Amino acid sequence: MFYACFYNSFGFTCSSCGFCPRSDLLLAAKYQHFTKLTTQFATTGKLQKKNMNALMSEECYEEFFYKLNFFHGDCLSALISKVLGYSIVAGAVLVKVPQIQKILSAGSAKGLSFTSLLLELYAVTSMFSYSIAKGFPFSTWGDSFFLMLQNIMIGALIQHYKGSTSGAIGFVVIFLGILGVLMSGITPVSVLAALQASNMPAVVISKMIQALDNYRNGTTGQLSAITVFLIFGGSIARIFTSIQETGDQLVIMNYVVSTICNGIIAAQMVRYWNVKPKAKAE
Numbered sequence: 001m002f003y004a005c006f007y008n009s010f011g012f013t014c015s016s017c018g019f020c021p022r023s024d025l026l027l028a029a030k031y032q033h034f035t036k037l038t039t040q041f042a043t044t045g046k047l048q049k050k051n052m053n054a055l056m057s058e059e060c061y062e063e064f065f066y067k068l069n070f071f072h073g074d075c076l077s078a079l080i081s082k083v084l085g086y087s088i089v090a091g092a093v094l095v096k097v098p099q100i101q102k103i104l105s106a107g108s109a110k111g112l113s114f115t116s117l118l119l120e121l122y123a124v125t126s127m128f129s130y131s132i133a134k135g136f137p138f139s140t141w142g143d144s145f146f147l148m149l150q151n152i153m154i155g156a157l158i159q160h161y162k163g164s165t166s167g168a169i170g171f172v173v174i175f176l177g178i179l180g181v182l183m184s185g186i187t188p189v190s191v192l193a194a195l196q197a198s199n200m201p202a203v204v205i206s207k208m209i210q211a212l213d214n215y216r217n218g219t220t221g222q223l224s225a226i227t228v229f230l231i232f233g234g235s236i237a238r239i240f241t242s243i244q245e246t247g248d249q250l251v252i253m254n255y256v257v258s259t260i261c262n263g264i265i266a267a268q269m270v271r272y273w274n275v276k277p278k279a280k281a282e
Helices: 025-052 060-065 074-094 095-104 113-134 138-162 165-183 190-195 198-218 225-245 249-271
Strands: 005-008 012-014
Touching: 025 095, 060 074, 074 138, 074 225, 095 138, 113 165, 113 190, 113 198, 113 249, 138 165, 138 225, 190 198, 190 249, 198 249, 225 249
Parallel strands: none
Antiparallel strands: 005 012
């Protein structure tokens, strides 16, 4: 008797009795189906592993997803560091966009210090170029890159609204030329390290001027509490990510100094929370 067997998701089935006598065909089909599923699973696993490499090493991937060891000390610290780092970078992408929009809406850059902006631009550019030269992960310096771009735009707008469009163009051209030299590879790492080290006194001076102003006035004035605490929290997180991902003492010390200075401003914000600005004598 001839049996017509066809294959479905459950194996071979006889068209007349629902049973296929060719068990060898059934086993072969099931093996083929199992092999296909195994291949698909392996391919998916490789893609997932490739995507997760941005957050963890292969060793940590195996600890988490194969050994199910979710509390592995070193791997858990590394993962937290990566998440913190990328969170800081994500926050930096748009952090100064409101400031740029405010300048454009008002058609004025009144009250903004070009000198202060240059100091900040110097700090983030030296951090960016030094980190690239040392081959640090993007999660440790990506925020410097985005802050640099936004500061360039703000600097150009300040010059433009001061009535010097040519000054705005010149500022951008000169800066890009300097950046090109720093990133070209011809600048020794020792020079970039010196630039990075000089960030510390610049940060101390700028923050202490603000702190002294707050102390003399007995108030933090128009300082934004949200901005102050976010900057303070971000600098603390950067100490952890720098220790975890770079191990560079220069970068770590830079963020330690920055955290101390930002902490003083944050403490003043709490101290003078309900104090109103003093009225100026006529």
